[in-house]
Each structure stands twice: as C-alpha cells, then as structure tokens.
Amino acid sequence: MDYKIKYAEGALKDLDKIYDFVSNVSVSGAKNVVNKIRSKVNNLAFMPSGFDFDDRIGRRLHDSFKTEAIISGDYLILFVVDEKNKEVIITHFISSKSNYMRLLKK
Secondary structure (H helix, E strand, C coil), rough: CEEEEEEEHHHHHHHHHHHHCCCCCCCHHHHHHHHHHHHHHHHCCCCCCEHHHHHHCCCCCCCCCCEEEEEEEEEEEEEECCCCCCCEEEEEEEECCCCCCHHHHC
C-alpha cells in the first residue's frame, strides 16, 4: 500500500531556502536541485525507509516517531513514518554540510 506524503510546518520553507540559496548561482541549477529532492520525496510514498537519524544525532527529535533520513545530493531529507495512517511526514530539508546538530536544537 502506498503512503501519503505530508509536509510538517516549516519543511516547505526549508525547500524554498534551498532554492533561493542555489539560485544565487544558477536558477536552472536551483530547479534541478529542488526537482531531485522532490523526486526522492515522492519515492518515499512507495518505500518509506531511510537511515536512523535519531541514532545518528544521539537523541529523538519526535516523541511519537523515529526520525529517518535519506540523502539527495548535498541535502538531508528528514521524515517520520506514521504506519497507522500510512503517511510519510517530511519534517526538514537540511544541507548535509551544515551544523545540523545546532540547527535542530530544541
């Protein structure tokens, strides 16, 4: 059964920031980066699995769900899987080159 893709508040803003950042160098490059990210997200509807991001950072980001991640170029796509409702919820798009530990502090 396929999963529905949803976006947490702020996730689409993250994607807009990625587009804006890359478009300072190349608009076509920015479109390409965002299209690749969206393609990876769409694939999660069929196979919602990634590496255990909570384990990677040494703490849980969400009380109810394990945070997983996949890589798209220089970016991490963070998500949780709600098996009960068959939803993949995209929580963040983050540059893999950033200090994401600092960015994700509560």
